Amino acid sequence: xxxxxxxxxxxxxxxxxxxxxxxxxxxxxxxxxxxxxxxxxxxxxxxxxxxxxxxxxxxxxxxxxxxxxxxxxxxxxxxxxxxxxxxxxxxxxxxxxxxxxxxxxxxxxxxxxxxxxxxxxxxxxxxxxxxxxxxxxxxxxxxxxxxxxxxxxxxxxxxxxxxxxxxxxxxxxxxxxxxxxxxxxxxxxxxxxxxxxxxxxxxxxxxxxxxxxxxxxxxxxxxxxxxxxxxxxxxxxxxxxxxxxxxxxxxxxxxxxxxxxxxxxxxxxxxxxxxxxxxxxxxxxxxxxxxxxxxxxxxxxxxxxxxxxxxxxxxxxxxxxxxxxxxxxxxxxxxxxxxxxxxxxxxxxxxxxxxxxxxxxxxxxxxxxxxxxxxxxxxxxxxxxxxxxxxxxxxxxxxxxxxxxxxxxxxxxxxxxxxxxxxxxxxxxxxxxxxxxxxxxxxxxxxxxxxxxxxxxxxxxxxxxxxxxxxxxxxxxxxxxxxxxxxxxxxxxxxxxxxxxxxxxxxxxxxxxxxxxxxxxxxxxxxxxxxxxxxxxxxxxxxxxxxxxxxxxxxxxxxxxxx
RNA sequence: GCGCCUGUAGCUCAGUUGGAUAGAGCAACGGACUUCUAAUCCGUGUGCCAGGGGUUCGACUCCCUUCAGGCGCACCA
Numbered sequence: 001x002x003x004x005x006x007x008x009x010x011x012x013x014x015x016x017x018x019x020x021x022x023x024x025x026x027x028x029x030x031x032x033x034x035x036x037x038x039x040x041x042x043x044x045x046x047x048x049x050x051x052x053x054x055x056x057x058x059x060x061x062x063x064x065x066x067x068x069x070x071x072x073x074x075x076x077x078x079x080x081x082x083x084x085x086x087x088x089x090x091x092x093x094x095x096x097x098x099x100x101x102x103x104x105x106x107x108x109x110x111x112x113x114x115x116x117x118x119x120x121x122x123x124x125x126x127x128x129x130x131x132x133x134x135x136x137x138x139x140x141x142x143x144x145x146x147x148x149x150x151x152x153x154x155x156x157x158x159x160x161x162x163x164x165x166x167x168x169x170x171x172x173x174x175x176x177x178x179x180x181x182x183x184x185x186x187x188x189x190x191x192x193x194x195x196x197x198x199x200x201x202x203x204x205x206x207x208x209x210x211x212x213x214x215x216x217x218x219x220x221x222x223x224x225x226x227x228x229x230x231x232x233x234x235x236x237x238x239x240x241x242x243x244x245x246x247x248x249x250x251x252x253x254x255x256x257x258x259x260x261x262x263x264x265x266x267x268x269x270x271x272x273x274x275x276x277x278x279x280x281x282x283x284x285x286x287x288x289x290x291x292x293x294x295x296x297x298x299x300x301x302x303x304x305x306x307x308x309x310x311x312x313x314x315x316x317x318x319x320x321x322x323x324x325x326x327x328x329x330x331x332x333x334x335x336x337x338x339x340x341x342x343x344x345x346x347x348x349x350x351x352x353x354x355x356x357x358x359x360x361x362x363x364x365x366x367x368x369x370x371x372x373x374x375x376x377x378x379x380x381x382x383x384x385x386x387x388x389x390x391x392x393x394x395x396x397x398x399x400x401x402x403x404x405x406x407x408x409x410x411x412x413x414x415x416x417x418x419x420x421x422x423x424x425x426x427x428x429x430x431x432x433x434x435x436x437x438x439x440x441x442x443x444x445x446x447x448x449x450x451x452x453x454x455x456x457x458x459x460x461x462x463x464x465x466x467x468x469x470x471x472x473x474x475x476x477x478x479x480x481x482x483x484x485x486x487x488x489x490x491x492x493x494x495x496x497x498x499x500x501x502x503x504x505x506x507x508x509x510x511x512x513x514x515x516x517x518x519x520x521x522x523x524x525x526x527x528x529x530x531x532x533x534x535x536x537x538x539x540x541x542x543x544x545x546x547x548x549x550x551x552x553x554x555x556x557x558x559x560x561x562x563x
Numbered sequence: 564g565c566g567c568c569u570g571u572a573g574c575u576c577a578g579u580u581g582g583a584u585a586g587a588g589c590a591a592c593g594g595a596c597u598u599c600u601a602a603u604c605c606g607u608g609u610g611c612c613a614g615g616g617g618u619u620c621g622a623c624u625c626c627c628u629u630c631a632g633g634c635g636c637a638c639c640a
């Protein structure tokens with residue numbers, strides 16, 4: 001039963017307002033003692049030309065006793081509803097247990113496909129901490145959409161094309177160490193790439209050589225292509241090791257190179273629509289009507305640019321997947337680029353341009369280190385993950401030295417802690433990465449949530465078989481009711497996360513659940529409680545574990561069984 | 564110069580179509596383990612919500628403006 005909807009139905013029958021509209025207005029009061037749902041009467045006041053508190057009072061008097069409502073009372077301009085706790089508790093626990101990992105599902109996405117372009121590292125460049133945001137926000141959004149019934153196409157738009165490959169071929173021929181390339185491909189490719197830039201400062205001829213190699217690559221020279229393919233394959237192999245740790249998968253690795261033969265059509269379309277304008281030797285689309293700088297589509301030397309490829313990619317995705325939404329998870333530094341891209345699509349007459357979405361995020365900053373590839377001074381994601389696991393291992397030795405599979409727990413907890421720090425706040429903010437905060441497992445943290453699950457599971461193991469039935473009417477404490485309310489609202493948070501493209505809504509919600517369970521846990525015995533209470537609390541514990549596990553999965557964090 | 568983002572407690576941050584006394588975590592201090600994993604729980608307090616105007620019955624929220632920081636502003640991606 002959807003309690004919110006039921007209450008909305010009651011309100012709707014009393015006032016002249018659609019149930020949907022009532023649902024939108026309804027809130028959860030700031031304090032539990034004010035009720036479980038609140039309906040603000042301020043909007044009605046305008047229509048009815050009556051004071052909000054009068055309306056609330058009149059409505060409160062009209063609300064009749066109802067199976068799911070204990071009472072309704074007016075408080076200022078609010079009409080507050082108190083649910084019949086018994087009915088609500090029983091229904092919610094039952095629903096969670098029945099639906100299992102499907103709990104929180106919503107049919108909003110049925111029959112719709114979302115394409116999501118995320119992670120998208122550059123071939124032959126290290127996968128550094130800056131790539132974490134796109135990878136993990138995209139990975140999480142993908143799982144959230146899927147939970148809501150959408151079909152999702154996960155696209156890794158690799159940076160596998162461009163003049164840097166000319167440089168790389170040049171550098172490869174001059175300085176590569178084949179042994180090192182086998183062992184640590186990206187490391188070696190980075191080394192020679194950095195060396196290229198150092199040498200090029202004193203030897204401008206290198207730049208020309210690189211351009212020549214890139215031309216060969218474009219012209220289909222066999223040797224050049226073979227090298228490029230090797231760089232690409234070696235890179236993907238390394239990336240996949242990292243993705244495996246983060247539980248991220250892709251349906252497509254169609255990167256920039258995939259669209260090189262699909263740009264001609266785009267340019268023809270732009271020509272047909274007379275959108276291309278000559279400017280300083282280059283060809284641009286004028287976007288001044290949108291108050292945007294012009295979008296350069298063809299360079300003065302006649303070659304294409306990334307926007308050209310992105311245009312081709314968007315059209316390809318529409319044709320191939322017929323997306324409901326076409327999402328790009330890329331840093332906010334690229335806001336202008338995407339704004340231009342979407343506006344050009346609009347000018348081209350594609351009505352689906354409105355379905356293209358840029359999900360931006362802030363920069364990852366280190367207090368003292370820089371993140372420039374050219375200087376070779378990067379913080380590798382692998383290093384961060386490994387260090388987190390190591391630090392977690394040390395903590396396990398200290399807290400739970402008898403743990404059986406320490407490595408497994410250390411991996412799940414350590415990596416979970418890193419992911420959590422990336423998904424706990426608003427995307428727009430820059431992340432200042434500090435080990436101190438990431439490895440602090442007290443309070444709001446991945447390990448805090450995981451630990452709650454582990455404690456719950458520990459109890460369930462000790463209890464043995466979960467009793468088939470339980471009488472939930474014995475769950476009468478505030479701690480229990482508050483906890484169950486949070487379980488009941490889980491689906492709303494998943495939906496909100498999807499609508500706002502903000503995984504942190506889920507992160508915060510499951511943290512709230514963990515907090516509420518820990519409070520319940522410390523105040524109420526489970527295994528030692530009287531039989532009927534014990535059974536009901538075991539069911540509740542199982543329900544909490546289910547929801548936490550589902551929630552963590554949605555933010556790409558694994559749940560250990562022991563820690 | 565123009566555009567976008569950010570500015571809330573000592574620190575890191577929630578606070579979403581304007582609404583109830585502006586909330587969490589960390590840090591600090593004090594308490595709770597013969598009892599289900601103390602990676603837990605309980606208690607103690609601090610805010611000219613960056614400043615100034617405006618709209619409104621009501622503004623952290625909307626508008627204008629100033630300041631501070633970040634990121635962009637065509638032949639890299």
